[in-house]
């Protein structure tokens with residue numbers, strides 16, 4: 420049985436959207452999966468692809484709405 424790999428590609432953010440983001444709630448794209456020491460505090464960590472540079476990483480995402488993610492490689496910000 421093959422293991423399922425879920426890859427989420429982020430959505431590019433417009434200039435207008437960038438001016439209205441809440442930077443205090445911004446997630447950061449990490450190259451490695453985060454440690455589970457804060458389990459329960461955040462919804463879940465998922466693997467995301469940056470729409471600008473194509474780099475993949477892990478970020479804390481919400482299942483109900485898009486989260487602002489800061490890419491550690493470009494650096495750009497996008498929705499995921």
Ligand SMILES: [Zn+2]
Nearest residue numbers: 469472490493
């Ligand atoms: Zn990037």
